Amino acid sequence: MKDHPVITGVGVISALGHEPAVLSSSDSAIQELTELNERQLLEPGKGAPIVDFEPTKYLGERNLRPLDRAGRFAASAAHLALESAGWTTEMREVEELDLVVGTTFCSARTIMQFDHTTQTKGPKFAKPLDFANTVINAAGGQTAIWQKLRGANITVSAGRVSSIRALKLARHQIERNSSAATLVGGVEELCFETYTAFQQAGHKSILGEGAAFLVVERKDDAEARGATIHGQLMGCGSSYDLSRGADKENAEARLTDCIDAALTDAEIEANDIDCISCSGFENEALDKKFSDAVPRLAIGEKIGDTLGASGLMQTIAFLESSGQTGLIVSQGFDGSSAAAVIRAAT
Amino acid sequence: MNSESVVITGIGLVTPIGTGVDDFWANLLAGKSGFSEVESFDTSAYRTHLGGEIKGFEFDGQPGYGRATQFAITATRLGLKDAGLTQDDLDPAQTGVVMGTTSGEPNLIEQFNDLDFDNQLNELGDVFVRNYPSNHIPGFVASELGVYGAGGPVMLPVACAAGNCAIGHASDLLRNGEADLVLAGGSDSFSRLTYTGFHGLLAIAPERCQPFDKNRHGMMPAEGGAMLVLERRSGAEARGARIYAEVAGYGISCDAFHMTGSDKDGRGASRAMEKAFEQACVSPDEIDYISAHGTGTKSNDYHETLAAKRFFGERAYKTPMSSIKSMLGHTMGAASAIEAAACALAITNSVIPATQNLEEADPDCDLDYVPNESREMKVNVAMNNAYAFGGTNASLILRST
Numbered sequence: 001m002k003d004h005p006v007i008t009g010v011g012v013i014s015a016l017g018h019e020p021a022v023l024s025s026s027d028s029a030i031q032e033l034t035e036l037n038e039r040q041l042l043e044p045g046k047g048a049p050i051v052d053f054e055p056t057k058y059l060g061e062r063n064l065r066p067l068d069r070a071g072r073f074a075a076s077a078a079h080l081a082l083e084s085a086g087w088t089t090e091m092r093e094v095e096e097l098d099l100v101v102g103t104t105f106c107s108a109r110t111i112m113q114f115d116h117t118t119q120t121k122g123p124k125f126a127k128p129l130d131f132a133n134t135v136i137n138a139a140g141g142q143t144a145i146w147q148k149l150r151g152a153n154i155t156v157s158a159g160r161v162s163s164i165r166a167l168k169l170a171r172h173q174i175e176r177n178s179s180a181a182t183l184v185g186g187v188e189e190l191c192f193e194t195y196t197a198f199q200q201a202g203h204k205s206i207l208g209e210g211a212a213f214l215v216v217e218r219k220d221d222a223e224a225r226g227a228t229i230h231g232q233l234m235g236c237g238s239s240y241d242l243s244r245g246a247d248k249e250n251a252e253a254r255l256t257d258c259i260d261a262a263l264t265d266a267e268i269e270a271n272d273i274d275c276i277s278c279s280g281f282e283n284e285a286l287d288k289k290f291s292d293a294v295p296r297l298a299i300g301e302k303i304g305d306t307l308g309a310s311g312l313m314q315t316i317a318f319l320e321s322s323g324q325t326g327l328i329v330s331q332g333f334d335g336s337s338a339a340a341v342i343r344a345a346t
Numbered sequence: 347m348n349s350e351s352v353v354i355t356g357i358g359l360v361t362p363i364g365t366g367v368d369d370f371w372a373n374l375l376a377g378k379s380g381f382s383e384v385e386s387f388d389t390s391a392y393r394t395h396l397g398g399e400i401k402g403f404e405f406d407g408q409p410g411y412g413r414a415t416q417f418a419i420t421a422t423r424l425g426l427k428d429a430g431l432t433q434d435d436l437d438p439a440q441t442g443v444v445m446g447t448t449s450g451e452p453n454l455i456e457q458f459n460d461l462d463f464d465n466q467l468n469e470l471g472d473v474f475v476r477n478y479p480s481n482h483i484p485g486f487v488a489s490e491l492g493v494y495g496a497g498g499p500v501m502l503p504v505a506c507a508a509g510n511c512a513i514g515h516a517s518d519l520l521r522n523g524e525a526d527l528v529l530a531g532g533s534d535s536f537s538r539l540t541y542t543g544f545h546g547l548l549a550i551a552p553e554r555c556q557p558f559d560k561n562r563h564g565m566m567p568a569e570g571g572a573m574l575v576l577e578r579r580s581g582a583e584a585r586g587a588r589i590y591a592e593v594a595g596y597g598i599s600c601d602a603f604h605m606t607g608s609d610k611d612g613r614g615a616s617r618a619m620e621k622a623f624e625q626a627c628v629s630p631d632e633i634d635y636i637s638a639h640g641t642g643t644k645s646n647d648y649h650e651t652l653a654a655k656r657f658f659g660e661r662a663y664k665t666p667m668s669s670i671k672s673m674l675g676h677t678m679g680a681a682s683a684i685e686a687a688a689c690a691l692a693i694t695n696s697v698i699p700a701t702q703n704l705e706e707a708d709p710d711c712d713l714d715y716v717p718n719e720s721r722e723m724k725v726n727v728a729m730n731n732a733y734a735f736g737g738t739n740a741s742l743i744l745r746s747t
Contacts, residue, residue: 042467042468066605096599096617099600104479104481105478105479106503111452111455111539112455112458112459114539114542114543115452115455115456115459115538115539115542116459116462118538118539118542119456119459119460119463119538120463122391123391123392123542123545123546124391124546126542126543126546127546128543128546128547128606131542131543131544131546131547131606132605132606132735133605134449134539134543135448135449135503135505135734135735135736136447136448136449136450136480136503136505137503137504137505137734137735137736137738138605138735138736140504140736140738141600141605141734141735141736141737141738142605142736144600144602144736144737145602145603145604145605145737147602148602149600149602150599150600150601150602150614150617151598151599151600152598152599152600152738153504153598153599153600153736153737153738154502154504154511154515154598154738155502155503155504155736156500156501156502157450157479157480157481157500157501157502157503158481158498158500158501159479159481162481165497165500168497169515172515172518172522176518176625178598178621193458196467196470197458197470197474197475197478198475200467200468200470200471200472200474200475201470201471201472201474201475201476202472203475237497238497238498239494239497239498240485240488240494240497240498240499241494242488242489242492242494244485244489254494258497261497333475334479334481334482334485335485335489335498336481336485336498336499337498338497
């Protein structure tokens with residue numbers, strides 16, 4: 001029998017608020033946008049920026065200058081997850097925790113602005129402190145520094161499915177006995193640049209931002225230290241559509257493959273699923289595979305498409321629901337699909 | 347997890363000192379320098395003007411790909427050919443792609459900003475969304491080959507340690523039976539953004555990259571791509587493949603100290619080495635060669651030496667440790683994949699590449715860095731170390747078969 005790892009900690013920074021329960025709210029954070037980062041948008045539209053966020057509440061009254069927006073989201077959500085899991089700072093001084101972070105762009109604004117400054121003012125004006133945050137693993141690095149995480153530190157980039165792929169990789173780390181526990185998360189920021197890029201590309205997504213983190217560890221270890229178990233990771237699957245979305249049939253077939261892989265890995269059948277938490281781009285494939293009676297959660301309709309963070313936002317939305325055996329599923333705009341089966345704690 | 351060993355059967359390289367494994371290896375042993383005047387952007391406002399650009403690179407493929415993607419696809423084709431494989435030999439559902447990068451396609455950032463500067467963002471179209479997210483690079487490689495195994499292509503953008511992380515993860519996928527063959531490597535292109543960043547840190551050497559030298563002045567930004575063909579040993583032997591080396595183990599740690607600097611006592615780097623040896627079931631006493639991260643900065647080379655001494659003890663003084671960045675420069679996300687390839691070649695050919703430009707010993711860097719001339723010696727166990735922005739340390743152990 002497989003030893004399925006368990007979820008012992010949950011942390012979220014979202015446009016609806018910064019505790020897991022907000023993801024079961026009926027509220028919506030989507031609003032009309034005419035500007036972002038104090039710049040007029042080329043075309044006004046909708047989005048879900050986080051407007052109420054005070055990182056010192058989670059990271060302490062310290063100099064947060066080294067952290068940019070994505071870094072603050074990630075480090076704060078990680079703090080909440082670790083706190084929720086009971087992994088104290090003192091424990092992390094002794095035990096190594098791995099960190100796996102999913103993201104599409106990471107610090108998109110910092111990267112753009114760094115080059116913009118170089119171009120408009122010259123290289124001498126580009127700040128070294130900002131350069132450190134231009135690497136795609138910046139949020140992962142900053143989170144490790146701020147949360148004292150000395151195990152493996154890996155960033156996964158797979159577009160919209162990044163954080164579900166991160167969850168899959170986190171399970172690999174646990175199977176390798178890499179560390180005492182793995183903190184796995186997803187982070188994305190909404191900025192003028194990414195909004196403009198998606199708008200100009202004609203994408204239909206209403207973009208959001210935020211970070212979602214889970215602490216995942218071996219069940220025996222969690223029980224031995226008396227941790228609260230929120231759920232269990234029963235299976236994972238992922239796939240790739242070579243047409244990258246251009247061939248609708250192929251895209252649907254690959255998504256179905258991905259779901260089947262997750263179900264097989266979890267050793268369950270489709271009719272064992274009693275709740276689906278999706279990104280909203282998978283409905284046709286889901287309609288063919290699952291009964292109408294199975295409730296579908298689409299948290300992106302309330303907090304926007306949080307891209308690399310969306311998979312774990314969907315996971316937390318499921319954990320906050322009344323579902324028992326959930327399918328978390330996402331299909332990206334680049335051909336990637338990923339799914340996870342989560343069993344909620346009884 | 348399957349305990350069967352994972353082996354390297356093909357190597358594809360696009361580097362500042364040569365494209366293809368034969369050119370690369372010959373030039374590496376000859377000590378060829380890959381540095382020249384930067385041509386891709388105007389460096390007149392910079393203190394330094396040299397870099398490791400791949401001059402004259404022409405991509406044989408469909409237009410529209412970014413430069414890092416072009417390197418990745420080219421390296422893939424070369425790697426498969428080196429492995430004695432064609433695209434038709436690949437089972438699409440059993441072939442995976444795992445890559446690493448630091449910046450993905452930063453030229454697209456520059457393109458966005460250039461349009462913004464000219465108030466022409468309404469002409470951006472879909473080029474940014476279609477090409478910039480870094481996972482598009484392995485995605486395009488997968489699409490070129492028609493492969494979708496191991497759950498689909500994935501990018502591990504772990505900066506300068508990315509190649510080792512990609513190779514390590516690929517070996518896990520093979521041991522787990524999630525694929526029969528995985529293409530693992532890294533790619534990064536030269537960019538104004540990266541060059542400016544290191545320039546601002548005062549980290550770029552004005553003339554040469556001199557790892558471990560007393561008078562070293564820094565690193566040399568460069569570009570490149572590498573793709574290694576990894577298979578389970580049984581599959582490689584069944585098809586009569588030439589085997590370079592076994593991927594025996596890997597270890598990853600994080601300093602959790604500083605975004606661009608190493609922890610003070612080498613603890614994090616030492617821990618990555620320890621994990622790698624544990625997974626490889628190899629004693630540190632068996633180490634024959636260490637491929638250093640060896641960027642040529644005061645800080646890295648000092649702390650890397652410290653970490654080697656911390657982990658290996660007296661053995662560190664008896665183990666040759668060289669930095670090929672002395673010739674290639676720092677190819678960012680491609681670096682540790684290229685250096686892993688160099689380790690595999692060292693094992694196969696029983697020759698260790700030198701650290702070039704090492705003229706005066708630094709009392710704080712007092713190990714055997716194989717100064718200036720490559721050295722013939724039997725290599726059974728090689729370790730490739732890589733240290734990244736964000737504090738990730740990744741060590742990879744290769745072993746002769």
